[in-house]
Amino acid sequence: VTGSRARSRDSVDSLRSLREPQNKVTVVLGAQWGDEGKGKVVDLLAMDADIVCRCQGGNNAGHTVVVDSVEYDFHLLPSGVLNKKAISFVGNGVVIHLPGLFEEAEKNSQKGLQGWEERLKISDRALSNLALLFFCVVFNFHQAVDGIQEQLRQQQAGKNLGTTKKGIGPTYSSKAARNGLRVCDLVSDFTVFEEKFRVLAGHFQTTYPNLNIDIDAELEQLKGYAERLRPLVTDGVYFMHKALNGPSKKILVEGANAALLDIDFGTYPFVTSSNCTVGGVCTGLGVPPSHVGRVYGVVKAYTTRVGVGAFPTEQDNDTGDLLQSRGREFGVTTGRRRRCGWLDLVLVRYAHMVNGFSAIALTKLDILDTLPEIKIGITYTVDGKPLPSFPANMDVLTKVQVTYETFPGWCCSTEGVRSFDELPSQAQSYICFIEKFLEVPVKWVGVGKSRESMIKLF
Numbered sequence: 001v002t003g004s005r006a007r008s009r010d011s012v013d014s015l016r017s018l019r020e021p022q023n024k025v026t027v028v029l030g031a032q033w034g035d036e037g038k039g040k041v042v043d044l045l046a047m048d049a050d051i052v053c054r055c056q057g058g059n060n061a062g063h064t065v066v067v068d069s070v071e072y073d074f075h076l077l078p079s080g081v082l083n084k085k086a087i088s089f090v091g092n093g094v095v096i097h098l099p100g101l102f103e104e105a106e107k108n109s110q111k112g113l114q115g116w117e118e119r120l121k122i123s124d125r126a127l128s129n130l131a132l133l134f135f136c137v138v139f140n141f142h143q144a145v146d147g148i149q150e151q152l153r154q155q156q157a158g159k160n161l162g163t164t165k166k167g168i169g170p171t172y173s174s175k176a177a178r179n180g181l182r183v184c185d186l187v188s189d190f191t192v193f194e195e196k197f198r199v200l201a202g203h204f205q206t207t208y209p210n211l212n213i214d215i216d217a218e219l220e221q222l223k224g225y226a227e228r229l230r231p232l233v234t235d236g237v238y239f240m241h242k243a244l245n246g247p248s249k250k251i252l253v254e255g256a257n258a259a260l261l262d263i264d265f266g267t268y269p270f271v272t273s274s275n276c277t278v279g280g281v282c283t284g285l286g287v288p289p290s291h292v293g294r295v296y297g298v299v300k301a302y303t304t305r306v307g308v309g310a311f312p313t314e315q316d317n318d319t320g321d322l323l324q325s326r327g328r329e330f331g332v333t334t335g336r337r338r339r340c341g342w343l344d345l346v347l348v349r350y351a352h353m354v355n356g357f358s359a360i361a362l363t364k365l366d367i368l369d370t371l372p373e374i375k376i377g378i379t380y381t382v383d384g385k386p387l388p389s390f391p392a393n394m395d396v397l398t399k400v401q402v403t404y405e406t407f408p409g410w411c412c413s414t415e416g417v418r419s420f421d422e423l424p425s426q427a428q429s430y431i432c433f434i435e436k437f438l439e440v441p442v443k444w445v446g447v448g449k450s451r452e453s454m455i456k457l458f
């Protein structure tokens with residue numbers, strides 16, 4: 001008896017010490033209003049990743065990745081799905097539009113994407129008791145509701161939120177209202193699912209009498225999708241736990257949208273419905289914070305914004321037009337023309353406060369190639385008084401005055417430049433200023449569309 005007690009004591013003693021987490025996830029996040037070129041950074045890191053994850057958002061996000069001059073568009077699939085050696089994982093924080101998912105896979109398959117079904121895993125929260133996180137399904141009627149809500153906003157306030165009308169907002173709303181349906185519901189007993197679906201559809205029809213839902217047709221379609229989805233579904237928390245605590249693995253998390261579109265930290269109410277800052281990695285995947293490793297912020301060398309809302313460094317003139325046309329600033333998801341302006345470091349510094357960037361990827365520097373003079377916004381003032389940080393109140397943000405630092409342009413092409421030293425000295429100064437201002441190193445500088453055009457600084 002004494003012997004066995006001593007042995008069990010020994011085994012506990014070996015546990016009683018603080019240990020460093022085994023594997024950590026590397027995170028790539030947008031640091032402005034989106035469209036920073038996250039896809040390119042993700043693609044670069046995904047080349048030698050073992051797992052690439054999405055933790056939030058839905059098919060409202062858009063990444064374009066160019067490989068061997070083929071342009072792939074991703075909305076829901078992690079763009080890491082291009083890597084044949086990596087598993088792509090869609091976490092519980094993501095909202096999935098099923099027709100969209102299969103359509104997207106199909107489109108990219110036609111361009112050359114192969115074997116994605118074997119490499120794609122989708123989280124299912126049914127098997128865990130810790131059902132704090134939901135995995136909602138964007139049904140077609142959420143898309144219809146989104147459109148109606150936008151119309152109402154238009155009539156009431158004369159302006160809308162500028163959503164992508166992909167039903168993301170209404171889906172996250174039903175998640176919070178706890179009548180959302182998750183992937184686990186869809187792939188288990190379909191008759192039970194059908195009941196729940198009819199209740200949810202009824203709820204929406206009561207709320208929006210104009211809504212026209214053909215419930216039977218929807219169900220028929222969903223049944224087909226459920227069959228195709230089933231083999232991809234996995235217990236997400238268990239999947240991530242094994243990945244984090246097993247043998248050494250490179251795990252990448254690709255953020256969708258961006259810091260200033262975050263539901264909590266963004267320019268509310270002109271934001272998306274998910275958590276686009278670093279906390280979303282934990283809640284959207286079921287990853288403990290101690291396993292969050294490097295966090296890379298993707299910053300475009302200037303600023304763009306889609307839709308309405310305050311935009312302090314916007315250049316509504318030739319400068320903006322030049323950035324818009326040279327940068328081909330049209331939305332991947334919506335085709336909408338993006339508003340353009342100078343780089344705003346007050347805003348990026350704020351994103352850094354929330355996310356704690358380890359380093360920055362500065363993208364699309366080449367778009368500035370032809371400008372004789374380039375500006376960076378460094379301070380906001382209201383009534384002559386500088387603000388200490390980024391304002392929460394949009395009425396304040398609308399009236400801030402921006403103080404700029406002016407830089408001479410380089411007026412030559414950076415296309416084909418492959419090292420920091422080869423960059424014109426004016427471009428080098430521009431980069432160094434950003435690093436000093438943010439106190440964050442720039443790790444990559446993008447000067448083109450291809451993978452090779454991401455210059456690595458260290």
Ligand SMILES: *[C@@H]1O[C@H](CO)[C@@H](O)[C@H](O)[C@H]1NC(C)=O
Nearest residue numbers: 093172263264273274275283
């Ligand atoms: C985002 O974070 C908030 C906390 O502010 C949380 O309540 C919410 O559930 C999260 N949203 C999503 C969609 O994960």
Ligand SMILES: *[C@@H]1O[C@H](CO)[C@@H](O)[C@H](O)[C@H]1NC(C)=O
Nearest residue numbers: 313314315316317318319320
């Ligand atoms: C361009 O437009 C912005 C406002 O959109 C303005 O602040 C700026 O002075 C304009 N620049 C020039 C050169 O006219």
